[in-house]
Amino acid sequence: MEHTDFNNDLIEFLDGSPTPWHAVNTMKSRLDAAGFQQLDERDNWSLEQGQGYYVIRNGSSIIAFRSGKKSPVEAGIRMVGAHTDSPCLKVKPNPEIRRKGFFQLGVEVYGGVLLNPWFDRDLSLAGRVTVLDEEGQVKDTLVNFKKPVAIIPSLAIHLDREANSNRTVNAQTDLPPVMMQVPETDTTSFADLLKQQVASECGLTAEKVLGYELGFYDAQGASLVGLREEFLASARLDNLLSCYIGLQSLLKASGDEPALLVCNDHEEVGSMSAEGAQGPFLGNVLERWCGDDKARVIARSMMISADNAHGIHPNYMDRHDENHGPILNQGPVIKINHNQRYATNSRSAALYRHISDELGLPHQSVVVRSDMGCGSTIGPLTAGTLGVTTLDIGVPQFAMHSIRELIGTQDGFTLYRVLKAFMERPDVA
Structure with missing residues (x-):
C-alpha cells in the first residue's frame, strides 16, 4: 500500500463509520474479505495455527487476531489497541x-x-x-x-x-x-x-x-486540505484513524507471528463497561486463545496503544512544553507521562524507536507541560489489567474532540508501516 492509496482508503473508512457500530461493521466486512473467521463468545472455539479470527462484543467493540505459525507461548503476541468511540x-x-x-x-x-x-x-x-x-x-x-x-x-x-x-x-x-x-x-x-x-x-x-x-x-465527509494537500480533515479522527491503522497493519502483516488488534468502545467516557478497556473483553479472548498459559504469553507480549496526540498549534505554542511540541507530518508521537497517564516506559519506547529507525521513518516524543493536566488512553488500563508491557503512541492532530479534526497526510502512513513491522517482528519482549 502506498501513501496516496492509504489516505484515499482512510477517507472511505472514515465516511463509512459514523458510529462505533458502523466502524465495527466496516472492519468486519474487511476482515471477512481477507478470510478471517468470526468467533461467537457463546460457542466453543477450535483455533488453528496460521488462521485469522475476530470477535465482536455489543456490536461496538472488536478483537481481531492472527494465530500465527508459532505458539503464542513461545513467541508472545504483538498487540495493537485503539478505540471506536468519539465525543x-x-x-x-x-x-x-x-x-x-x-x-x-x-x-x-x-x-x-x-x-x-x-x-x-x-x-x-x-x-x-x-x-x-x-x-x-x-x-x-x-x-x-x-x-x-x-x-x-x-x-x-x-x-x-x-x-x-x-x-x-x-x-x-x-x-x-x-x-x-x-x-x-x-x-x-x-x-x-x-x-x-x-x-x-x-x-x-x-x-x-x-x-x-x-x-x-x-454530514461533511473527510477530505484532503491545504494548498499542497498536506492535511486530512474529518470527524472522528480520534480515534478511528488508529482503528484503521491497526486494521491495515494486521491485514497486511505476514501472519507468521501471533498478532492482535483490539478496538474498544467507551474510551471517551472512562472505558468501564463490558466492552471497554477496563472490562474483561480482551482478557476473556486471551484466556480462550492461550488457556492456562496466558500469564506466560503476556510475559512475552507487548501492547501498542494507538491514540492521537496534540500537535503543536502555531497560534497556541505556549500550551506545549518547549522541548516537546509534536509537528504534523514529522512522525508519530511517543506519549510519555511518569504519573502513568500513559503506559510508555523506556523499554517499550526503545523498541518502537528501534523499529522506526530501521525503517528510516521519523518519530517524535511528547510530555505535557508540568503545569497542565494530561489526558489518558486505553494504554494504562490495558497494562494494569493484563500486566503487559505497553507503549502509548499517536498521530499528532489539531482540534481534538472537535466535530472536525485535522491530521497530516504523512503520519498515519508512517505509523502503519511501523506497526506492520511490529506485528511481523519475531522478538517483542
Whole structure:
C-alpha cells in the first residue's frame, strides 16, 4: 500500500463509520474479505495455527487476531489497541421538543466534546436501533440517515453582543438540534421517524421501536486540505484513524507471528463497561486463545496503544512544553507521562524507536507541560489489567474532540508501516 492509496482508503473508512457500530461493521466486512473467521463468545472455539479470527462484543467493540505459525507461548503476541468511540451528541430516550412549530431532539453530551464547532454544521444521524419486527422477534439494526437532517443554529451576534468574547454553551438548553417544522397539531414521535428509516434503509418492518443508541455527526465527509494537500480533515479522527491503522497493519502483516488488534468502545467516557478497556473483553479472548498459559504469553507480549496526540498549534505554542511540541507530518508521537497517564516506559519506547529507525521513518516524543493536566488512553488500563508491557503512541492532530479534526497526510502512513513491522517482528519482549 502506498501513501496516496492509504489516505484515499482512510477517507472511505472514515465516511463509512459514523458510529462505533458502523466502524465495527466496516472492519468486519474487511476482515471477512481477507478470510478471517468470526468467533461467537457463546460457542466453543477450535483455533488453528496460521488462521485469522475476530470477535465482536455489543456490536461496538472488536478483537481481531492472527494465530500465527508459532505458539503464542513461545513467541508472545504483538498487540495493537485503539478505540471506536468519539465525543458526540447522543439522542435522549424521550427526545421530542416542540417549540413554535420547530421539531427538535434533546441530546446528551457524550465524552469531552468541544461544543462550539457543532453550531451551524449540517448534521446527520446514525447508530443502532432495536425493534420488534412483524414476527414478534427482537432485532438490532444499524441506521444511517447520511443526508443532513438537522442543524444547531447559532444565536445571531446582534442578540448576543459578547458572543466573541464571553459566549458559553449550556448543554441542556443550547444544543437541541432543529430537525424540521411541524404544525401545532402534529403528534409525530421520534420512534415514528425511526420506523420509517428502518423500513426504507433496512427493508425491515418494525412494529415497535424498543430502544436505540443514536448520535448526531457531521454530514461533511473527510477530505484532503491545504494548498499542497498536506492535511486530512474529518470527524472522528480520534480515534478511528488508529482503528484503521491497526486494521491495515494486521491485514497486511505476514501472519507468521501471533498478532492482535483490539478496538474498544467507551474510551471517551472512562472505558468501564463490558466492552471497554477496563472490562474483561480482551482478557476473556486471551484466556480462550492461550488457556492456562496466558500469564506466560503476556510475559512475552507487548501492547501498542494507538491514540492521537496534540500537535503543536502555531497560534497556541505556549500550551506545549518547549522541548516537546509534536509537528504534523514529522512522525508519530511517543506519549510519555511518569504519573502513568500513559503506559510508555523506556523499554517499550526503545523498541518502537528501534523499529522506526530501521525503517528510516521519523518519530517524535511528547510530555505535557508540568503545569497542565494530561489526558489518558486505553494504554494504562490495558497494562494494569493484563500486566503487559505497553507503549502509548499517536498521530499528532489539531482540534481534538472537535466535530472536525485535522491530521497530516504523512503520519498515519508512517505509523502503519511501523506497526506492520511490529506485528511481523519475531522478538517483542
